[in-house]
Amino acid sequence: MILVVLEHDGQRLRKGALEAISRARQLSTLGPIAGVVIGENTQAVAQEAAQYLPTVYAAEVGGYTAEKWAEAAYTAVQKSGAQVVVVTGSRQSRTWTARLAYKMKAGLMEDTLETSTDGQHIIGLRYSFLNRVTEKQKAALPVVFTAKPNTTPPAEPAGSGTVEVLEVNLPLTVEVLERLSEQKKGVSLSEATVVVTGGRGLGSPEAFATVEELAGALGAAVGATRAVVDAGWRPYSEQVGQTGKTVQPNLYIALAVSGAVQHQAGMNKSKYIVAVNKDAEAPIFKIADYGIVGDVHQVLPALVDAAKKLKD
Amino acid sequence: MKFIAVIRQVPDGESRLKIEGGKVDLSGATMILDQMDEWAVEEVIRLQEKHGGESVVVALGPERFEEAIRTALAMGIDRAIHLVAEGYTDPITQAQALAEVIRAEAPTLVFTGGQQADWDAQALGPALAEALGWPVVSWTTMIELEGQTHAKARHDLDEGAELVRVPLPAVFTSQQGLNEPRYPTLPGIMKAKRKELKKLPMSVGSKVEILEQTIQEKSRLNKMLDGKDPVAAAHELIRLLHEEAKVI
Numbered sequence: 001m002i003l004v005v006l007e008h009d010g011q012r013l014r015k016g017a018l019e020a021i022s023r024a025r026q027l028s029t030l031g032p033i034a035g036v037v038i039g040e041n042t043q044a045v046a047q048e049a050a051q052y053l054p055t056v057y058a059a060e061v062g063g064y065t066a067e068k069w070a071e072a073a074y075t076a077v078q079k080s081g082a083q084v085v086v087v088t089g090s091r092q093s094r095t096w097t098a099r100l101a102y103k104m105k106a107g108l109m110e111d112t113l114e115t116s117t118d119g120q121h122i123i124g125l126r127y128s129f130l131n132r133v134t135e136k137q138k139a140a141l142p143v144v145f146t147a148k149p150n151t152t153p154p155a156e157p158a159g160s161g162t163v164e165v166l167e168v169n170l171p172l173t174v175e176v177l178e179r180l181s182e183q184k185k186g187v188s189l190s191e192a193t194v195v196v197t198g199g200r201g202l203g204s205p206e207a208f209a210t211v212e213e214l215a216g217a218l219g220a221a222v223g224a225t226r227a228v229v230d231a232g233w234r235p236y237s238e239q240v241g242q243t244g245k246t247v248q249p250n251l252y253i254a255l256a257v258s259g260a261v262q263h264q265a266g267m268n269k270s271k272y273i274v275a276v277n278k279d280a281e282a283p284i285f286k287i288a289d290y291g292i293v294g295d296v297h298q299v300l301p302a303l304v305d306a307a308k309k310l311k312d
Numbered sequence: 313m314k315f316i317a318v319i320r321q322v323p324d325g326e327s328r329l330k331i332e333g334g335k336v337d338l339s340g341a342t343m344i345l346d347q348m349d350e351w352a353v354e355e356v357i358r359l360q361e362k363h364g365g366e367s368v369v370v371a372l373g374p375e376r377f378e379e380a381i382r383t384a385l386a387m388g389i390d391r392a393i394h395l396v397a398e399g400y401t402d403p404i405t406q407a408q409a410l411a412e413v414i415r416a417e418a419p420t421l422v423f424t425g426g427q428q429a430d431w432d433a434q435a436l437g438p439a440l441a442e443a444l445g446w447p448v449v450s451w452t453t454m455i456e457l458e459g460q461t462h463a464k465a466r467h468d469l470d471e472g473a474e475l476v477r478v479p480l481p482a483v484f485t486s487q488q489g490l491n492e493p494r495y496p497t498l499p500g501i502m503k504a505k506r507k508e509l510k511k512l513p514m515s516v517g518s519k520v521e522i523l524e525q526t527i528q529e530k531s532r533l534n535k536m537l538d539g540k541d542p543v544a545a546a547h548e549l550i551r552l553l554h555e556e557a558k559v560i
Contacts, residue, residue: 090470094435108519110435111432131432133336134525135524139520174447177464242429293538299542303546306546
């Protein structure tokens with residue numbers, strides 16, 4: 001049995017949840033697949049999930065804490081007898097899956113690119129050493145793994161399953177006092193297929209309005225470099241790099257980003273990389289597929305125009 | 313009060329990596345105290361400066377880790393415990409071994425890095441919390457103690473951040489913005505040589521085996537467009553992304 005923990009936004013399944021279902025289906029020799037929806041409004045989301053999976057548990061546990069998510073997933077593991085747990089990779093899931101793996105005495109593989117099985121083990125491929133090394137790992141069942149976003153096509157619906165309410169004994173440990181910023185409306189940075197990142201070379205926080213405009217025209221998420229978030233121009237949640245997020249979109253556009261190793265650690269595996277920088281020697285050009293050597297203040301508005309024309 | 317930082321030694325991101333016999337060979341790399349662990353060390357020292365008590369570093373890894381441990385001691389940590397183990401051990405198994413030692417120390421809280429720069433793993437802190445039966449706050453950017461029993465902390469989520477109150481003891485993992493680590497001073501480095509460093513040899517095994525490591529540089533098109541005419545370059549770029557790369 002395989003269990004997929006289905007990430008959602010309180011209304012709909014996230015794209016990452018559908019990618020996780022695809023990963024689980026690739027391991028179907030290990031038995032049937034069940035899903036669990038954890039959080040708020042879970043029954044409605046579980047109904048959507050039942051178009052993909054024969055059994056979906058709904059664990060109504062309220063707002064996020066790592067302890068609650070780990071306990072709810074563990075309850076679903078015990079109920080389903082799952083030997084493998086699959087979740088889309090994110091900061092939050094990579095926190096609570098560590099707790100879950102410990103509870104299950106399972107091997108844990110974080111942010112896998114590919115996964116397969118020989119019946120007794122999971123064999124996974126992932127990056128390590130700041131995204132510079134590709135590593136093949138093997139662990140005996142039970143195994144918990146997170147699937148790196150954008151590495152697997154989203155699953156297609158397959159019939160109609162049943163929804164079952166899952167009772168969870170909640171640990172009450174962390175008390176959330178205040179949400180400091182709302183869930184962002186646009187595309188999530190980790191899941192986005194296009195990311196537009198601005199660097200310090202943009203010169204001011206105001207210049208990001210044009211970055212947002214370009215992102216809007218391309219259906220992209222906005223990213224930022226460490227220097228930009230350290231300067232307080234953009235929130236930490238937008239940072240791409242070693243201490244920020246690791247993204248692997250189809251298209252990564254780096255605007256006035258020099259491309260330090262620490263930044264590359266967060267984006268060097270993107271399918272296509274575009275760089276705009278006035279310094280032709282900037283390291284970012286070495287890993288770019290397309291580059292424009294020029295003044296970002298002139299190139300960026302022209303890119304917005306061209307992108308808008310393309311959409312019209 | 314007692315504050316513990318769990319640290320690791322990793323290759324500097326700037327240093328070149330080589331592959332030997334299908335595995336990463338670190339013999340030529342510059343090894344450093346993991347940057348995210350350095351924030352954990354700094355925070356533990358600040359907590360001790362503010363609230364008194366003791367600061368301790370705990371590390372699980374090969375002999376070479378001693379250098380990183382001495383860096384933490386030179387920054388101002390009081391003493392160290394080094395679980396000496398060779399070879400790869402996954403974070404979950406490490407958490408189990410570390411938890412035994414940490415439980416015996418009965419600390420007020422434990423701090424460690426949000427992600428380790430060698431494994432690219434985020435599991436160590438939360439797995440340690442599970443092993444100890446304590447709550448975890450990951451990606452912490454601010455912490456304040458409320459007496460002996462609770463802490464208030466700000467931490468990052470996937471989107472945005474939140475302020476939480478957590479009962480102690482608890483495990484915290486670091487995030488950029490938490491603090492600006494101090495440099496070890498010369499007297500600090502001299503003093504560190506005399507500080508207690510307890511070594512406990514162990515054999516811990518691993519639930520996860522690394523079969524092979526490779527370095528795969530993706531070949532890039534490196535098509536450069538002249539930005540002297542920004543409008544023409546921008547339109548050409550958008551056309552290439554649409555027609556050639558087919559990504560927009």
